[in-house]
Amino acid sequence: MDFAKSMVSSPGPSSSSNLSLVAPSSDEDNNGLRALNVIASNEALMNELGCEAKGLVESHIPRSNTITPSSLCVIFASYASLSFVYATPNQKYSNRNGVFHHNDFIGKEFGVKVPSRCSDGFVYIMRPTVELWAHSLNHRTQICHPLDQSVVTLNLHLKPGSIVLESGTGSGAMSHALSRAVAPNGKVWSYEFNKVRAETANEEFKKNGVDNICTCEHRDVCGEGFGESCGDGGADGIFLDLPEPWTATEHALRKLRPDGRLCSYSPCIEQTQRFVKTLSDSCHSVTTIEVRLKEFCVDTLPALPMEISMPFYYGTEKVDKARKDKVKAEEERKKKEAEEGEQPKRKKIRTRPAAEMRGHTAFLTFATKSVPLK
Amino acid sequence: MSNSSSSLSPSSPPSRDHHVSEGDVCIVDFGEGRQYFLTACRSGKDNQVKLGQKGKVYTTGLIGLPYGAVIEVKNSRMVRTEDDLITPPLNLEDADADGDTPSVKLDNRNLVDDNKSQITTQDDIMKLREEGKTGQDIVTELVNNSKSFKGKTEFAKAKYIKRKLKKYLPRARIVRCTSSTVCDVYFKKDAMRYMSLRPDSLAQIISYANVYAGAQVLTFDTISVVTASLVERMGGYGRILSVHSSQDPPHKEVLSKFNFDYKTLDVLKFVSAFEIFDPKSKEDKDKDACDDEKQKLKAQGWPVPLMEHTIDHLEKDFESDQAKHDFLFKRASRFIRKLCRPSRDETLEYLNKKSDSLIISTKFDPLPILLALLPFLAPSCPFVVFSEHIEPLAECFEKLKSDRLAIQLQLTETWNREIKVMQNITHPQMTMSATGGYILTGCKVSDQCVEVEKKGKLVGKGFGAMRARGRGNKRKLEDVAAGGDADREDDDAGGSS
Numbered sequence: 001m002d003f004a005k006s007m008v009s010s011p012g013p014s015s016s017s018n019l020s021l022v023a024p025s026s027d028e029d030n031n032g033l034r035a036l037n038v039i040a041s042n043e044a045l046m047n048e049l050g051c052e053a054k055g056l057v058e059s060h061i062p063r064s065n066t067i068t069p070s071s072l073c074v075i076f077a078s079y080a081s082l083s084f085v086y087a088t089p090n091q092k093y094s095n096r097n098g099v100f101h102h103n104d105f106i107g108k109e110f111g112v113k114v115p116s117r118c119s120d121g122f123v124y125i126m127r128p129t130v131e132l133w134a135h136s137l138n139h140r141t142q143i144c145h146p147l148d149q150s151v152v153t154l155n156l157h158l159k160p161g162s163i164v165l166e167s168g169t170g171s172g173a174m175s176h177a178l179s180r181a182v183a184p185n186g187k188v189w190s191y192e193f194n195k196v197r198a199e200t201a202n203e204e205f206k207k208n209g210v211d212n213i214c215t216c217e218h219r220d221v222c223g224e225g226f227g228e229s230c231g232d233g234g235a236d237g238i239f240l241d242l243p244e245p246w247t248a249t250e251h252a253l254r255k256l257r258p259d260g261r262l263c264s265y266s267p268c269i270e271q272t273q274r275f276v277k278t279l280s281d282s283c284h285s286v287t288t289i290e291v292r293l294k295e296f297c298v299d300t301l302p303a304l305p306m307e308i309s310m311p312f313y314y315g316t317e318k319v320d321k322a323r324k325d326k327v328k329a330e331e332e333r334k335k336k337e338a339e340e341g342e343q344p345k346r347k348k349i350r351t352r353p354a355a356e357m358r359g360h361t362a363f364l365t366f367a368t369k370s371v372p373l374k
Numbered sequence: 375m376s377n378s379s380s381s382l383s384p385s386s387p388p389s390r391d392h393h394v395s396e397g398d399v400c401i402v403d404f405g406e407g408r409q410y411f412l413t414a415c416r417s418g419k420d421n422q423v424k425l426g427q428k429g430k431v432y433t434t435g436l437i438g439l440p441y442g443a444v445i446e447v448k449n450s451r452m453v454r455t456e457d458d459l460i461t462p463p464l465n466l467e468d469a470d471a472d473g474d475t476p477s478v479k480l481d482n483r484n485l486v487d488d489n490k491s492q493i494t495t496q497d498d499i500m501k502l503r504e505e506g507k508t509g510q511d512i513v514t515e516l517v518n519n520s521k522s523f524k525g526k527t528e529f530a531k532a533k534y535i536k537r538k539l540k541k542y543l544p545r546a547r548i549v550r551c552t553s554s555t556v557c558d559v560y561f562k563k564d565a566m567r568y569m570s571l572r573p574d575s576l577a578q579i580i581s582y583a584n585v586y587a588g589a590q591v592l593t594f595d596t597i598s599v600v601t602a603s604l605v606e607r608m609g610g611y612g613r614i615l616s617v618h619s620s621q622d623p624p625h626k627e628v629l630s631k632f633n634f635d636y637k638t639l640d641v642l643k644f645v646s647a648f649e650i651f652d653p654k655s656k657e658d659k660d661k662d663a664c665d666d667e668k669q670k671l672k673a674q675g676w677p678v679p680l681m682e683h684t685i686d687h688l689e690k691d692f693e694s695d696q697a698k699h700d701f702l703f704k705r706a707s708r709f710i711r712k713l714c715r716p717s718r719d720e721t722l723e724y725l726n727k728k729s730d731s732l733i734i735s736t737k738f739d740p741l742p743i744l745l746a747l748l749p750f751l752a753p754s755c756p757f758v759v760f761s762e763h764i765e766p767l768a769e770c771f772e773k774l775k776s777d778r779l780a781i782q783l784q785l786t787e788t789w790n791r792e793i794k795v796m797q798n799i800t801h802p803q804m805t806m807s808a809t810g811g812y813i814l815t816g817c818k819v820s821d822q823c824v825e826v827e828k829k830g831k832l833v834g835k836g837f838g839a840m841r842a843r844g845r846g847n848k849r850k851l852e853d854v855a856a857g858g859d860a861d862r863e864d865d866d867a868g869g870s871s
Binding site: 002003005007058059060061063065076079080082101104105108109110111112113114115116117118124125126127129130131132146147149150151153154155157159160161177180181183184257258259269272273276277284285286287288289290291292293294295296297298300349350351363365368369370371373374 | 392440443454456457458460547550552555573574584589608610611612728730755764775784789791792793794795797812819822828
């Protein structure tokens with residue numbers, strides 16, 4: 001995925017303007033100017049400003065625009081029906097929309113619509129993002145959905161450079177989300193007690209190009225702890241998605257730095273209750289939340305045809321007059337529109353909640369590790 | 375307790391990361407939504423703040439304390455407490471005389487709600503305060519003098535003590551300013567002003583827009599918290615093109631809360647909507663080219679010579695060399711910032727490179743903004759539109775769907791409930807936030823077209839051919855593909871027969 005690629009540095013816009021931060025020494029008897037020059041040549045101050053003497057350097061990751069062999073492609077068949085392939089020449093992919101030849105989209109740009117060769121079906125080939133990946137990946141376990149992923153990432157206070165521990169890896173959806181938040185110089189250590197799942201996850205990280213940020217290890221953290229990943233007190237955030245999170249609390253708190261954030265993801269309230277009990281002394285600001293996504297559908301409702309006028313129930317003079325005025329105004333509007341050759345707008349845009357929603361995923365418990373006393 | 379400077383021991387300098395440094399903004403959280411942004415400084419206008427009944431308080435004491443520490447206000451100073459607990463334990467004299475298992479079941483059957491169970495009067499409390507008793511002593515007094523206290527259950531007792539302590543011994547926790555904590559403060563303080571942007575909505579905006587360090591993000595944001603969070607998430611890599619319609623670059627106030635260093639903040643590039651999208655601005659530019667004075671000012675490089683009046687100001691108005699130095703330093707950084715600001719052509723170049731994501735969170739009607747900015751988003755890249763109203767998003771949804779500009783469209787609202795987890799009495803909070811705003815997400819599609827050799831028996835002209843074959847005649851295929859369609863159950867995009 002793009003976020004794990006290496007940075008390209010280029011001189012910033014300052015290089016093109018006439019900015020030389022090291023000022024020439026001045027012989028003028030001008031206190032102010034001299035003071036200014038002192039600042040400009042003062043390295044510490046310049047560092048404070050973040051500028052190097054030569055001008056600013058910008059780093060960014062170039063976007064992969066075209067589909068090349070072996071690049072991960074998310075295949076969009078229809079809403080919420082996504083899958084993925086690694087583009088391979090001469091390969092075919094088939095779903096119920098038809099058969100699609102990889103050769104048809106290799107070399108094209110991401111986001112392209114590819115028709116099937118043998119039917120009228122089509123698919124879109126999308127660049128992978130963490131969210132599309134979560135929708136398309138093979139579920140080896142129950143996955144952490146994008147909504148929960150995003151809430152956890154924000155509430156663990158992650159930013160580039162953070163070190164995160166995660167257990168268990170499961171299908172790796174969460175690992176990708178965490179990796180994106182801590183890239184390019186952070187690190188995600190993920191632990192999985194199922195050997196096959198751990199191996200598959202590592203292979204997947206490699207194929208998706210996130211292995212430089214995220215590493216999965218086969219280990220049962222409840223019994224064995226978090227290993228040699230980072231020193232004690234070295235982790236900025238820890239995410240636990242375990243059947244018995246309370247057994248891992250002690251290990252987790254050892255690895256967590258003071259004021260670091262801990263999150264546990266448990267589907268059942270009993271798990272949460274037991275977990276919270278183990279936190280009491282060493283953590284503060286313990287909160288448990290649940291979040292749900294409520295989807296809306298957008299419909300366009302046809303308005304009543306203009307020719308039919310609804311029967312009018314009120315006979316009072318005032319209302320009648322208002323009605324007459326309205327009819328008159330309507331006629332004038334129609335006349336005007338007919339002159340301008342415009343069709344009257346008949347459709348109204350309306351929303352309604354989707355018929356079904358995910359009622360529950362998990363209780364998210366967040367806590368902050370207490371700082372040691374003086 | 376010793377005075378605050380003792381916590382700044384010279385032998386172990388506080389690391390910048392986990393301690394409050396001088397000049398840092400931090401949140402001081404008294405609980406129940408009473409959160410304040412305070413700047414830790416030794417002097418200046420931010421040194422003194424007014425905190426409710428406590429009156430003026432100096433913020434000097436915050437310097438050097440670790441984030442997460444608990445403080446107390448004593449004699450207008452903030453000092454760290456010895457036990458680091460928001461609710462410290464009380465030494466109750468005869469508490470639990472009958473042991474852990476009460477002989478009678480405790481409940482409200484004997485409660486007489488006549489407001490006479492507390493025999494301590496307001497005057498008594500005033501007297502205790504004058505005697506210099508601590509808040510802990512006062513609460514202990516209150517508990518001992520309460521007739522109904524002993525009849526309460528353990529939970530009710532704890533609740534009573536907590537409530538009284540909050541009043542007589544207000545303690546606060548120092549919280550680091552991060553996007554989630556800052557957003558939380560704003561949401562609790564004045565949700566309307568920040569367009570009901572709840573932290574979980576902010577989390578989704580950042581995630582769904584696929585924001586990562588090194589990306590180029592195009593935004594039109596009037597909430598400011600969104601932009602500041604993006605800056606935090608980019609960590610100094612990549613570029614944020616912040617389109618604004620105001621005279622001056624916006625977001626200053628919120629950005630100042632995050633203690634960003636210059637390099638981190640440098641990812642933020644402001645794009646004036648008028649400069650880029652208004653054809654008139656080009657004429658203005660030509661006009662400017664003729665204006666000699668303006669050109670001269672523009673061409674000014676570094677170092678900028680000081681004007682006469684500035685030299686006067688420097689000589690007369692400053693008492694110490696440090697103040698003079700600070701003034702010049704600020705001036706220098708202002709110039710550097712100005713010189714580093716990308717020109718119109720450079721901005722256009724960035725825009726034309728196309729961005730990796732697009733975020734619109736504005737009080738204005740988002741549809742025209744979305745349609746204007748969508749061409750600058752690279753194909754297959756995600757966009758997010760946030761609004762506190764659903765109607766504008768529905769219009770955007772309809773437009774994107776009918777013009778086949780995007781797929782995987784999703785219009786959502788988030789439901790967020792906090793749960794009070796305690797042994798045996800776990801329950802959801804009695805009140806919860808009803809809305810955190812609406813979010814529209816989707817992925818832009820390419821307008822490139824792939825042509826393939828058709829092998830099937832039925833060679834359709836375009837994808838509309840499907841309609842003639844019965845199964846798809848209810849609606850156009852692409853309608854289904856765009857998502858959010860009427861019947862999702864029966865949802866096969868280009869399903870062949």
